[in-house]
Amino acid sequence: xxxxxxxxxxxxxxxxxxxxxxxxxxxxxxxxxxxxxxxxxxxxxxxxxxxxxxxxxxxxxxxxxxxxxxxxxxxxxxxxxxxxxxxxxxxxxxxxxxxxxxxxxxxxxxxxxxxxxxxxxxxxxxxxxxxxxxxxxxxxxxxxxxxxxxxxxxxxxxxxxxxxxxxxxxxxxxxxxxxxxxxxxxxxxxxxxxxxxxxxxxxxxxxxxxxxxxxxxxxxxxxxxxxxxxxxxxxxxxxxxxxxxxxxxxxxxxxxxxxxxxxxxxxxxxxxxxxxxxxxxxxxxxxxxxxxxxxxxxxxxxxxxxxxxxxxxxxxxxxxxxxxxxxxxxxxxxxxxxxxxxxxxxxxxxxxxxxxxxxxxxxxxxxxxxxxxxxxxxxxxxxxxxxxxxxxxxxxxxxxxxxxxxxxxxxxxxxxxxxxxxxxxxxxxxxxxxxxxxxxxxxxxxxxxxxxxxxxxxxxxxxxxxxxxxxxxxxxxxxxxxxxxxxxxxxxxxxxxxxxxxxxxxxxxxxxxxxxxxxxxxxxxxxxxxxxxxxxxxxxxxxxxxxxxxxxxxxxxxxxxxxxxxxxxxxxxxxxxxxxxxxxxxxxxxxxxxxxxxxxxxxxxxxxxxxxxxxxxxxxxxxxxxxxxxxxxxxxxxxxxxxx
Numbered sequence: 001x002x003x004x005x006x007x008x009x010x011x012x013x014x015x016x017x018x019x020x021x022x023x024x025x026x027x028x029x030x031x032x033x034x035x036x037x038x039x040x041x042x043x044x045x046x047x048x049x050x051x052x053x054x055x056x057x058x059x060x061x062x063x064x065x066x067x068x069x070x071x072x073x074x075x076x077x078x079x080x081x082x083x084x085x086x087x088x089x090x091x092x093x094x095x096x097x098x099x100x101x102x103x104x105x106x107x108x109x110x111x112x113x114x115x116x117x118x119x120x121x122x123x124x125x126x127x128x129x130x131x132x133x134x135x136x137x138x139x140x141x142x143x144x145x146x147x148x149x150x151x152x153x154x155x156x157x158x159x160x161x162x163x164x165x166x167x168x169x170x171x172x173x174x175x176x177x178x179x180x181x182x183x184x185x186x187x188x189x190x191x192x193x194x195x196x197x198x199x200x201x202x203x204x205x206x207x208x209x210x211x212x213x214x215x216x217x218x219x220x221x222x223x224x225x226x227x228x229x230x231x232x233x234x235x236x237x238x239x240x241x242x243x244x245x246x247x248x249x250x251x252x253x254x255x256x257x258x259x260x261x262x263x264x265x266x267x268x269x270x271x272x273x274x275x276x277x278x279x280x281x282x283x284x285x286x287x288x289x290x291x292x293x294x295x296x297x298x299x300x301x302x303x304x305x306x307x308x309x310x311x312x313x314x315x316x317x318x319x320x321x322x323x324x325x326x327x328x329x330x331x332x333x334x335x336x337x338x339x340x341x342x343x344x345x346x347x348x349x350x351x352x353x354x355x356x357x358x359x360x361x362x363x364x365x366x367x368x369x370x371x372x373x374x375x376x377x378x379x380x381x382x383x384x385x386x387x388x389x390x391x392x393x394x395x396x397x398x399x400x401x402x403x404x405x406x407x408x409x410x411x412x413x414x415x416x417x418x419x420x421x422x423x424x425x426x427x428x429x430x431x432x433x434x435x436x437x438x439x440x441x442x443x444x445x446x447x448x449x450x451x452x453x454x455x456x457x458x459x460x461x462x463x464x465x466x467x468x469x470x471x472x473x474x475x476x477x478x479x480x481x482x483x484x485x486x487x488x489x490x491x492x493x494x495x496x497x498x499x500x501x502x503x504x505x506x507x508x509x510x511x512x513x514x515x516x517x518x519x520x521x522x523x524x525x526x527x528x529x530x531x532x533x534x535x536x537x538x539x540x541x542x543x544x545x546x547x548x549x550x551x552x553x554x555x556x557x558x559x560x561x562x563x564x565x566x567x568x569x570x571x572x573x574x575x576x577x578x579x580x581x582x583x584x585x586x587x588x589x590x591x592x593x594x595x596x597x598x599x600x601x602x603x604x605x606x607x608x609x610x611x612x613x614x615x616x617x618x619x620x621x622x623x624x625x626x627x628x629x630x631x632x633x634x635x636x637x638x639x640x641x642x643x644x
Contacts, residue, residue: 051159051180052196053517055225057173057187059234060271060512066163066173066187066281072138073158074108074130076100078121081152093122100150104129107141111324129153131178132160161187163281169237171354172230172273172456172510175281183284184352186228186510188457193514196225226522229513231269236262239628240272243621244602248276251607251617257291259355259489259603262625265497265596267527268506270454271629279351286320292347293318299343307336318344358458360486361603364572364614365405365422365554366496366588367482371430372419373499373542374442377534380433383541385415387426395428396473402428405571419545420553422569424481431480432473439476440468445533446495447505448487454508463487482572493601496588499542500566500596503534547593558589558619560626562637566593567622569615574606582606587618591626592635600625 051073057066081096097119105112108130118127133141138155145153161176174185182191199222240260248258262272277289287293296318304311309330317325321344323337330336353359375381391409392401404410404424410417418426431439443449443465451459464486466475478484487495490508498505507528514523534542546566549555555567567589574582585607590599602618602625609617631637 050157050199050201050220050222052198052222053159053224054161054176054180054196055194055227055517057194058227058229059232059237060230061233061235062229063234064164065169065230065232065234066161068159068161070135071158071160072133072135073128073156074104074133074138074141075154075156076104076119076127076129077125077152077154078119078127079123079125081119081122096150099148100145100153103141103144103148103150104153107137107144108133131158133158134160161281166282167278167280168234168241169232169274170278170281171275171356172232173281174352174457175284184458185354185456186230189455190228190511190514194225194228197223199223224517226517227515227519228511229515231264231271231510231512232273233271235632236625236629237272237274239625239632240600241274241276243624244274244276247602247604247617247621251604251609257355257605259605260621260625261356261489261493261601262629263493263497263508263599265501265590265599266506268494268497268508269512269527270508270510271598272625273354273356273510275355277351284352285348287318287344287347287351289351292351295350296344296347299347300340303336303339303343309333309336313340353458354456355605356489357452357454357456358460358488360460360464360488361584361586361605362486362572362575363482363492364570364584364586365424365481366492366568366570366586366601366614367485368419368422368427368480369499369542369546369568369588370442370446370448370495371427371434371439371480372415372545373534373538374439375430375434376541377442377538378434378438381415381430383415386412387415387418387423387429388412389418389421389423389425391425393425393428393477395477398474402474402477416545416548419568420548422549422554427480428477431476436471436476437468439479440466440471442533443479443485445505445531446498447530448485448491448495452488452490452494452508454490455510459490460488463491482570484575486575489601489603493588493599496568496590496601497596497599498533500539500546500590500593500599502536503532503539505530505533543590543593543596546590550589554613554615555587555589555619557615558587558623559642560591560623560630561642562639563591563626563630563635564593564638564641565589565591565623565626566596567619569613569619571612571614577606579606581612583612585612585614585617587614587622589619589622589626591630592638592641597633597635598626598629600629 054068056064059065101112101115101119104115110130115129121127172185174187175183176187177183181195182188200220202218240262244258244260257276259275263270277291300313311327311330314325323331389404389410391407392403394401405422410421410423413421448463466479475484494508507530509525512525513521515521543566546568547564550559550565550567554569558567559565567587570586572584574584584603584605586603588601590596600622602621604617607617
């Protein structure tokens with residue numbers, strides 16, 4: 001082959017090659033232009049998420065209890081810091097990072113070391129430095145950054161949850177975490193309704209975070225969450241919390257503090273619910289209760305002793321936590337740090353939980369209301385029934401007699417007097433008439449076997465009780481006066497409401513309405529009657545018996561001048577306590593007892609007062625709450641009512 005022919009062949013191949021390239025370019029640029037543009041831009045897309053405004057939470061009178069405000073999220077691009085610093089004469093990237101870390105840590109109150117750790121990720125374009133930053137703080141930060149010539153720091157829209165009244169109603173409300181999701185309480189239960197849907201800002205940017213094509217930015221707005229209207233009345237809640245605080249101040253060593261509920265007898269609406277110690281949902285990780293701080297100190301000391309470590313942990317760590325608040329010699333001991341952190345989390349969870357729905361307790365003599373109501377409904381007792389109490393009663397094959405609270409005995413007494421005297425012997429005699437099977441049936445009918453179904457998370461799954469096939473004469477006897485079973489505080493109050501509300505067991509609830517961001521009502525919750533437990537006649541009789549307890553029995557200190565009040569005291573031994581003297585002092589009351597509208601339950605867990613009597617300790621708290629709540633609800637006083 002001649003040189004000329006070789007040259008022609010090569011030229012032909014070149015033409016064909018370039019032609020194929022051209023065809024490929026034509027194919028890419030014309031026929032699949034959109035596909036390749038999309039693919040190219042997707043590799044350089046930057047998303048900024050817009051946090052929606054969380055829905056508000058109102059009380060029954062439309063007072064705001066919780067709402068979200070616009071704040072900002074502070075982020076940094078370590079890659080941009082390095083890139084932009086290269087262009088600054090005399091300033092190295094290391095110096096720039098150190099300056100940035102100092103400004104960010106001091107202004108935002110975050111750890112310098114943590115900021116430096118993020119800034120040293122020089123291949124990263126996005127690191128979160130702080131969240132929920134108020135706008136005035138961001139303004140201050142920007143001024144400092146500009147003065148120092150620092151770049152690579154950005155702010156993004158965010159929201160922050162505010163609870164206007166601090167610890168008020170904290171056990172019910174719960175709190176919101178840094179991810180804007182509810183944790184505990186109503187915030188958790190209705191998180192899907194409250195949280196809304198996040199928006200997005202989509203940009204196409206180069207490696208220097210500069211927009212490649214400005215008009216490619218896409219804005220998808222956030223959808224704000226729905227709001228809730230609670231059944232809680234802030235005024236009644238305030239009455240309850242105020243008087244629980246007084247009771248707790250008198251009993252600061254109470255193991256699990258004091259708890260209380262106020263309920264609309266006719267509807268099941270929870271008007272107030274509280275327990276102490278409580279917490280501030282604005283700063284849920286901050287421990288303020290001396291009771292829980294002291295408990296944590298005990299747990300920590302055991303951890304250190306077991307590890308044979310002699311160290312003094314400052315109070316700031318107990319209150320705030322945080323690695324930086326631990327002694328330096330402990331900070332590098334991962335095992336100890338983890339154990340201390342776990343101990344603190346366990347205590348925090350105790351402060352957050354709501355004992356009213358999450359704990360079981362021995363109801364004691366308040367349960368006698370159900371025992372008497374059951375027997376009356378079955379026709380085993382009536383107004384003319386009488387019972388003899390000699391101070392104790394031999395039951396079954398139990399080796400010793402079971403004592404009454406009055407070991408000297410009450411002598412012969414009517415049904416009314418038996419309840420007024422809170423006589424254990426009379427209750428055991430009544431339960432014997434009912435029998436194990438029927439006693440169990442009514443225990444179940446009063447809702448004491450199942451969850452109430454209240455719209456709060458963390459409700460205890462089941463009570464502790466004897467089934468009919470496991471119940472012997474001794475168990476029946478002790479159950480008759482509320483000593484061998486455990487129920488939740490909420491279960492107990494709903495059962496008592498059934499006793500006084502014409503026999504209707506109501507579904508307790510806390511949210512009455514769900515509204516859209518524009519205020520339009522999406523859903524309205526109506527009262528639900530779960531079942532008819534006893535007849536209206538039996539209920540009316542029980543109201544008269546309960547009034548006798550307050551006017552002439554163990555509940556005299558629950559009386560309210562001008563009002564007819566019914567109630568029952570309870571002083572129960574804690575069966576699972578190592579302390580044989582541990583008691584729960586409780587009282588339940590309803591008013592006006594001739595036409596009950598509200599009921600109140602107050603419990604003191606292991607009081608350390610001059611007495612453990614529920615009538616003496618919890619009865620006055622019920623009285624004070626009713627004294628304020630009844631006229632507030634428009635119930636007019638009667639002449640000579642409430643006096644003995």
